Amino acid sequence: MVDLEQSGPIDYVVVEFPPGGLRGDAFPLLTDLVDRGIIRALDFTVVGRDADGAFAVVDFDEVTANSVDMTLFHGVTHDVLDDDDLRDVARRVRPGYSVAILLYENLWAAPLATALRHSGAQLLESRRFPVQAILAKLDSMAGAAPGTLGDAPARRADLTRRPDAPA
Numbered sequence: 109m110v111d112l113e114q115s116g117p118i119d120y121v122v123v124e125f126p127p128g129g130l131r132g133d134a135f136p137l138l139t140d141l142v143d144r145g146i147i148r149a150l151d152f153t154v155v156g157r158d159a160d161g162a163f164a165v166v167d168f169d170e171v172t173a174n175s176v177d178m179t180l181f182h183g184v185t186h187d188v189l190d191d192d193d194l195r196d197v198a199r200r201v202r203p204g205y206s207v208a209i210l211l212y213e214n215l216w217a218a219p220l221a222t223a224l225r226h227s228g229a230q231l232l233e234s235r236r237f238p239v240q241a242i243l244a245k246l247d248s249m250a251g252a253a254p255g256t257l258g259d260a261p262a263r264r265a266d267l268t269r270r271p272d273a274p275a
Contacts, residue, residue: 113225116218117234118150120211122197127204138210151188151211152181155198163198166206 141147154166188211201207224231 114218114222116214116216116221117231118211118213119234119236120151120209123208123210124201125206125208146214146216148213148215149181149184149210150213151209152184153189153194153209154206155194155201155209156206157198157201157203159203161203163195163201165194 142149155163156166157163189209194209197207197209
């Protein structure tokens with residue numbers, strides 16, 4: 109059980125896979141994040157949508173059969189995501205595709221989040237941006253043609269530099 113008093117921010121990601129889907133290339137990287145204590149998987153579900161549009165939760169044994177080692181995630185589901193949540197996600201999945209839905213705690217941020225809560229602070233907003241959208245924006249800011257970097261690396265450095273750091 110997650111100790112809410114000491115917990116980090118909790119996020120979820122929904123990743124769509126094409127038909128024939130989960131090759132498993134990213135799972136060792138996800139496993140590494142869990143093993144190093146950077147994140148804690150709270151709920152992990154794979155949902156498939158058939159050609160007619162009907163959806164079903166995919167059994168982990170079926171995923172493992174596609175050469176993806178899912179043993180780390182067996183038993184992870186805490187049923188935080190209910191049928192309504194899964195149905196809502198499945199509506200956005202193209203027929204024949206599947207999605208992996210991961211609800212996770214950011215353990216790396218737990219000490220900061222705990223200190224902020226104890227000081228009376230509260231999170232007003234948190235947002236994630238797709239990398240593709242940021243890269244496209246940086247390219248347009250640099251006057252480069254879409255898909256090229258132009259002067260974007262200099263702009264990217266501006267985004268990661270602290271305002272008080274020397275240029």
